[in-house]
Amino acid sequence: MNLILEVHNISKSFSGVKVLDNITFKLEKGEVHALLGENGAGKSTFMKILMGLIQPDAGKIFLEGNEIKHSNVHDMMKRGISMIHQEILMVSELTVAQNIFLGKETHRFNWLNESDIYQKSQQLLKTLNVEIDAHTKMKFLSIADRQMVEIAKAISNKAKVIIMDEPTSALSDREVSTLFTIIKDLKNQGVSVIYISHKMDEIYKISDRITVLRDGKYITTKNTHEFPQNELISMMVGREIEDLFPVIETVRGNTILTVKNLTKKGKFEGINFEVCAGEVLGIAGLVGAGRTEIALSIAGLDTFDSGMVLIDGQETNIKSPKDAMKYGIGYVSEDRKALGFIPHLSVKHNITLSSMPKFSKAGFMSDSREETLALQMNHDLKIRASSIQQKVLNLSGGNQQKVVIGKVLLSNPKIIILDEPTRGIDVGAKFEIYKLINDLKIKGLAVIIISSELPEILGMSDRILVLSKGKQTAILSKSEATQENIMHYAVH
Amino acid sequence: MQSIKKLKEYGIFIAFLLICITLTIISPQFLTISNWLIIFTQVAINALLAFGVTFVIITGGIDLSIGSVVAVSGIVVATLAHPDQFPLIIPILGGLLTGLFIGILNGFLITKSKIAPFIVTLGIMTIGRGVALIISNGRPISNLADSFNFIGGGEILGIPFPIIILIIVFSVCSIVLKKTVFGRYVYAVGGNEQAAWASGINVNQVKMAVYALCGLLSGLAGILLTSRITTGQPNAGVGFELDAIAAAVIGGTSTTGGIGTITGTLFGVILIGVLNNGLDLLNVSSYYQQVAMGIIIIGAVLLDSWNLKTNR
Numbered sequence: 001m002n003l004i005l006e007v008h009n010i011s012k013s014f015s016g017v018k019v020l021d022n023i024t025f026k027l028e029k030g031e032v033h034a035l036l037g038e039n040g041a042g043k044s045t046f047m048k049i050l051m052g053l054i055q056p057d058a059g060k061i062f063l064e065g066n067e068i069k070h071s072n073v074h075d076m077m078k079r080g081i082s083m084i085h086q087e088i089l090m091v092s093e094l095t096v097a098q099n100i101f102l103g104k105e106t107h108r109f110n111w112l113n114e115s116d117i118y119q120k121s122q123q124l125l126k127t128l129n130v131e132i133d134a135h136t137k138m139k140f141l142s143i144a145d146r147q148m149v150e151i152a153k154a155i156s157n158k159a160k161v162i163i164m165d166e167p168t169s170a171l172s173d174r175e176v177s178t179l180f181t182i183i184k185d186l187k188n189q190g191v192s193v194i195y196i197s198h199k200m201d202e203i204y205k206i207s208d209r210i211t212v213l214r215d216g217k218y219i220t221t222k223n224t225h226e227f228p229q230n231e232l233i234s235m236m237v238g239r240e241i242e243d244l245f246p247v248i249e250t251v252r253g254n255t256i257l258t259v260k261n262l263t264k265k266g267k268f269e270g271i272n273f274e275v276c277a278g279e280v281l282g283i284a285g286l287v288g289a290g291r292t293e294i295a296l297s298i299a300g301l302d303t304f305d306s307g308m309v310l311i312d313g314q315e316t317n318i319k320s321p322k323d324a325m326k327y328g329i330g331y332v333s334e335d336r337k338a339l340g341f342i343p344h345l346s347v348k349h350n351i352t353l354s355s356m357p358k359f360s361k362a363g364f365m366s367d368s369r370e371e372t373l374a375l376q377m378n379h380d381l382k383i384r385a386s387s388i389q390q391k392v393l394n395l396s397g398g399n400q401q402k403v404v405i406g407k408v409l410l411s412n413p414k415i416i417i418l419d420e421p422t423r424g425i426d427v428g429a430k431f432e433i434y435k436l437i438n439d440l441k442i443k444g445l446a447v448i449i450i451s452s453e454l455p456e457i458l459g460m461s462d463r464i465l466v467l468s469k470g471k472q473t474a475i476l477s478k479s480e481a482t483q484e485n486i487m488h489y490a491v492h
Numbered sequence: 493m494q495s496i497k498k499l500k501e502y503g504i505f506i507a508f509l510l511i512c513i514t515l516t517i518i519s520p521q522f523l524t525i526s527n528w529l530i531i532f533t534q535v536a537i538n539a540l541l542a543f544g545v546t547f548v549i550i551t552g553g554i555d556l557s558i559g560s561v562v563a564v565s566g567i568v569v570a571t572l573a574h575p576d577q578f579p580l581i582i583p584i585l586g587g588l589l590t591g592l593f594i595g596i597l598n599g600f601l602i603t604k605s606k607i608a609p610f611i612v613t614l615g616i617m618t619i620g621r622g623v624a625l626i627i628s629n630g631r632p633i634s635n636l637a638d639s640f641n642f643i644g645g646g647e648i649l650g651i652p653f654p655i656i657i658l659i660i661v662f663s664v665c666s667i668v669l670k671k672t673v674f675g676r677y678v679y680a681v682g683g684n685e686q687a688a689w690a691s692g693i694n695v696n697q698v699k700m701a702v703y704a705l706c707g708l709l710s711g712l713a714g715i716l717l718t719s720r721i722t723t724g725q726p727n728a729g730v731g732f733e734l735d736a737i738a739a740a741v742i743g744g745t746s747t748t749g750g751i752g753t754i755t756g757t758l759f760g761v762i763l764i765g766v767l768n769n770g771l772d773l774l775n776v777s778s779y780y781q782q783v784a785m786g787i788i789i790i791g792a793v794l795l796d797s798w799n800l801k802t803n804r
Contacts, residue, residue, distance in 0.1 A: 301690060322692040331690070339690045342683035344750040353680055354691045356673045363672045407691065 002029040003065075004192050005050075005081075005161055010059030012045055019045045020056070021216045027161065032183060032193045034207035034224070036236055038426035042216040043196055047163055050194075051083055052076035064160075080160035084150045084167055092139035097121035099138055100153045124152045128182055144175040144287075151182060155191075162186065163194045168202060169424055172287035172452070173487075180206050198426055199453070200229055214238055237428045245459025248438040252462075253277030255313070256446035257329075257415045259298065262307035267293040268470040271307070275415060275446040280437065282461030283450045284486050289467040291450045292334055295417045299331035300324035301339075311414065325354060330413030332404055334420035334450070336397075340404040343393035347385050348374040350392050350403050354411040377406040382432060398429030405436070415446040422456065434460060454483045468492040504742065504792050508763050515770040522773060529652060535765035536654035537562075537720075539758060540713040541736035542743075543665045544706035546757045549740055550669075551702050552682040552749025553609035557598060558710040558736060560620030562729030565590040565714030567624045570633035570724020573640040580639050587715040588708060594620060595707015599700035617733070624726040633724035644720030654716055661709065666754040678702060682749030738785070739764055742792040763788065 005027040012020040020042045027033050037043050048054045050061070052071040061068045063079055071079075090099050098105075101117040121134040130148045138146065147167060154162050164183075168176045183193055183206055195207055203210065203224070210227055212219040212235045219235050255274050262271040268290035275281045283291050296302040298309055300318040309316050311327045318324045324331070333339035341350050351374045352359070359369040371388075378388050381402045385395055392403055401421065408416060418437070422430045437460055440447055451457050457464055464481050466474040466489040474489040515522040541558050548555045565587040572583035594616060601612045646653040669675040677698045680688040689695045713732075718724050743760030745752030767788065771781045 320692075320694075321690050322694060325692045333690065338684075339687050342680050342687055342750070344683045345679060349676065349679075353676070353688070353693070356676060360673045363674060365671060365673060365676070367671075411692070 004029045006062040008060045010056045012056050019216050023218045027192050030187050030190045031208045032195055032206055034195045034203045034210045037213035038428050041213040082154035082157050082159035083163040090138045096136050096149050097134035100156055143170040161192045165196045250278040250441050252279050253444055258310040260308040262304055264304045271472050273465050277444045277446050278441055280447040280461050282457040282464040284457045284464055285467035285490050290470040295419050299329050325411055328414035330408035330416040332408055332418045336404050341392045346389045347403055348388040351377050351406045354407050381406050398425040417448040419450045466490055504795055519773040531765045531769045532655045533652045535761050536658040537713045537716055538735050539658050539761045540709045542739035542757045542761050544709035545736045546740045546745050546752050547702040548706050549745050550678050550682045550752045555706050556613040556733050557616040557620055559729040559732035560617045561591050561594050561710035562714040563624040564620050565711040566718040566728050567628045567724045569715050569718045573636045575637040588711045591707045591711015595704040599703035603696040603699050628726040636722050641719050641722050644716050669754055738789050
């Protein structure tokens, strides 16, 4: 065995709570090693230790046989450990090349040698087979391209170990396959990759070995091809999950939402569909097909050029999210950090934020009613917080998502649009969100789910609307829909 | 461990107590009722301004124009407050409406033009000062009615009237921020403007309201100051905005928005007042007082950021 990184018996506590308990981890040269575990399993703390962001309380780390002590981020980067972050950290006003060489600019007596970094960056991007101009400002790049720049930056740091945290969460299928080609190239060059993801199909496609953490403890390490998925999931959650997508049959009610010929230039055109009470409509398509754009226009976060949105058969006049809520349209954004919650407000205050007028009199709030309703919602959605007074900032992704859904539900919508409802959420919490969607269906809400994960769309929807380049190419019933024909219509 | 955390949390409060204890030991005058009445009377104007600017800062904005608003409203008030000219209510309304008007103007420009609040209120600050000088022809306006001078100099049951105003405004602001829907929206807008908007909050309305409120309170401060010095001064209030912002920041208001309380700001106001009063009692030159103020501002924010980190 040719080990590049060895971690022995690492432990770490935060204010008395053991977050990591005696973790051992071995990374071979040139392997892709998936690290799995639910949110809160300790993955991110573990990664922060490897990055030198925090110091372990006990245990040892060896890189290429040398023990590393009291390191910091800069030090770890120099030694060859780089991380591709879930949320990309780049200076948006600088160019691609300036970002790649940030902190290691070539200069002579402090005069920057700009042409040199552009030349080197362009070459680097070429070896990655991506067509990005090194002169472009970072802010003009798509998320996928920014990720490629991050990888280029890691390579330019002569990284021996690259940590990828949910690298595909914002990528389309084509971009994912580009990324996987790059990962394979990296492997061949002897670079090791620690791959963190909640997407099972990717783990099986790209990884050589899998390590599972649960509740801060090391559970197991196995070769990927000897590790069946159901066993893997039960190791992660510590219990059996029989069926990830619990199917529920409901009686379809009246038509709630009707969209007629909805068009926004350059985004989408000629969109027609209906959603009934007690029905889940899935919207599928590649990234950039206009899924989110349609949702934003219906929910008042954006405008549209022509067409109609009807609720209960009545034409609406929606100019803001506030208007949309009056008509009973609730929207849960794909970007919960930017559009979902207020980080410094408590769980309670976030849940009630959209319904304030409901329990206020002459502008004054009724503390007791607010408390009761928030507690009820907190209980219904099984939000795991120390109390409803806890700041949402300090919750895990899955619980933050539940808070946002709770906020929308408390405003009593007739139709709820869930945009990527399980992005960045662990398996256990995903399952709970699926159950919740079924509950909403039973209660007679109309539900729209937008998702990049085909199994999720297939598992949860009664009908599936497929988009391709801003146009609607099919509406498939549950019996017609398969991964293959959705993809067929999505690339139409 | 726990006690260290506590110490950090109340660090600024402990520092305040230490200052008070030291002053009590050194100067026998410090811990007397009359001295504290002086302190509170002196800080009343800064308190009104600081409460207003706290609302603005919590929404993630800033208002640099409040010092100039004090001057303009002061000039308007003084013009209307000559003896036997109008009933008392007219100069008071004049001062309040002047402040409110400028506040609404700030809010309007900020929400409609999308120019940064710093720039808008910097511009209005300069315009306001100019307007005060134009109206007054650059000269102080004196000869004010006795009934008007009661506002800044009078007493009720031995309590100076400015302190009574301070207590009323403190209570109202505190309740508005804590107990009303508007107050909650103020935090939401400052915490995450986009998410607040997507949650159905009329963000522009909230912003308009905080600048209007800040203007109104600055107008009130202008009335109080004019009455206290029994003159309308076009050059009054220079630098007041910075004292108000300092008090809010010392009291734990985050300049990036979303965090802050009226009680915290009151504490900041009192700390500044006690420091100035104590150093006066000890005959320390005002030059050194400024140095001390600066140290307190940076120290308070340092303690706060330290707190945020350990609470993660």
